[in-house]
Amino acid sequence: MFTGIVQGKATLIAIEDRGEFRRHTVRLPQELSDNLQIGASVAHNGCCLTITEFQNNEVAFDLIAETLRCTNLGSLQVDDVVNIERAARFGDEIGGHVMSGHITTTTDIIAIENTDFNTTIWFKLPESCKPYVLSKGFVGLDGCSLTIGDVLPDRFNVHLIPETLERTLFGQRQVGDAINIEVDAQTQAIVDTVSRILAQQQTSVK
Template structure:
């Protein structure tokens, strides 16, 4: 389980590409690597990956084809950075919201609005996924737990403070970039349940 509080960014040192499979070696330092062990879960841009090898600060992760096709991790090149969050531990403060590390869909950044003290980003989603996007609700974007601002058609925005911009990839994101999305699981469960109940009522009417 993750909380959506990204602790920092890590550089991808190398990528080994095979058929329908990739191995990423990422440099984790400081608190990002503290107490890390083989088998540990680490979120990369919000996607839960498992540690397979450790060589000092160089930590290895394997990515299956499903992960590559469903996330923006397939677009990484050596030297790129990813948002990193270590798995939550029992007793940790939950500063964001509960996240599983399972990516729901990829959104595209369509507009970046900069102001002196913050930045607003607009995202485009498939229309059928917008039922999970509610104003003032939670959403996970590249592993960050964020509050949804405005919702218009199949687009929504978030407002980012300087701390988020400095600590995460959002300080570098541009129009056209693809971002991993994890919908709030409680919102998704409620929407899906209501839809199922309504469908059953219509069938039995």
């Protein structure tokens, strides 16, 4: 489980293709390298990955074909940087919202609007996410727990403060970049349950 509060950024230092999967190795910030263990979970751009090997703060993860296909991790190259969050522990503050690290799909940045005090980023609204992206609701974008701003039929936006831009990759993102999306699981469960009940009621009336 993750909270959507990005703790730092890590640099990709090695990529090794191994047939059906890819191993990539990142250099974690020193402050995020304590108590590492094989099998522990670390989110990369919001995608939950499992530690398979580590030496000091150089940590390896195996990515299966589905992960490479469904997330933006498949397009990474050596020296690229990812948002990092270690798995939440019992008693940790949940500063964002509960996230699983299971990416729904990716989307593209289509516009960036800068002002003196914040930045608004517009994203394409994927068809599969439309029922769950609601104004003032939650969404996970590259591992960041963010509040949704405006929602239009084909796009939505979020508003970012300078601290978020500094702490995460959003300060470097450009129009056209692919971003991982994780829809809020609670929103998805409610919407799907209500839709199923309404469909059953309509069927019974007929």
